[in-house]
Amino acid sequence: MDAFDRLESVIASRIGGDPTQSYVAKLHARGTAKIAQKVGEEAVECVIAACGNDRAGLIGEAADLIFHLTLLLQTQGIALDDVRAELTRRDGLSGIAEKASRPKE
Numbered sequence: 001m002d003a004f005d006r007l008e009s010v011i012a013s014r015i016g017g018d019p020t021q022s023y024v025a026k027l028h029a030r031g032t033a034k035i036a037q038k039v040g041e042e043a044v045e046c047v048i049a050a051c052g053n054d055r056a057g058l059i060g061e062a063a064d065l066i067f068h069l070t071l072l073l074q075t076q077g078i079a080l081d082d083v084r085a086e087l088t089r090r091d092g093l094s095g096i097a098e099k100a101s102r103p104k105e
C-alpha cells in the first residue's frame with residue numbers, strides 16, 4: 001500500500017468520527033461545498049508557490065491539495081482507483097490529438 005492508498009484509507013476511517021479529534025471528521029461535517037472550497041484554496045497556494053519558485057512550499061501545498069482532493073472525491077463516492085483507471089485510459093493518448101478529436105462546437 002503506497003502513501004496515496006494509506007491516505008485514502010485513513011480518510012475513510014475518520015469520516016463520521018469525532019470532529020474535535022479529527023480534522024477529516026470536522027471538515028467532512030461542514031459539507032461538500034466547504035471541502036471543495038479548501039481544494040480551490042490549496043490549488044491557488046500551489047500556483048503561488050510555483051510562481052515564486054518555492055520548491056519546498058510547492059511540495060507542501062501539493063500534499064495539502066492531494067489530501068483535500070482525496071477527501072472531496074470520497075464525498076462523491078469516487079476512489080483513487082477510479083482516477084487511476086482514467087489516467088490509464090489516457091495513457092499514450094496525446095493531449096493535442098485528444099483535443100483535436102473533440103466534436104466542434
Ligand SMILES: N=c1c2ncn([C@@H]3O[C@H](COP(=O)(O)OP(=O)(O)OP(=O)(O)O)[C@@H](O)[C@H]3O)c2ncn1[C@@H]1O[C@H](COP(=O)(O)O)[C@@H](O)[C@H]1O
Pocket residue numbers: 007010011014021022023024025038063064067
Ligand atoms: N494529510 C493530511 C493533511 N494535510 C493537511 N491537513 C490539515 O488541513 C488543515 C488546513 O489548514 P487551513 O489553515 O488551510 O484550514 P483551516 O484551519 O481548516 O482553516 P479554514 O478552512 O477554517 O479557514 C490543517 O489543519 C492541516 O493540518 C491534513 N490533515 C490530515 N491529513 C491526513 O489525514 C489523516 C487523518 O487526520 P485527522 O482526521 O486529523 O486525524 C492524517 O493522519 C493525515 O494522514
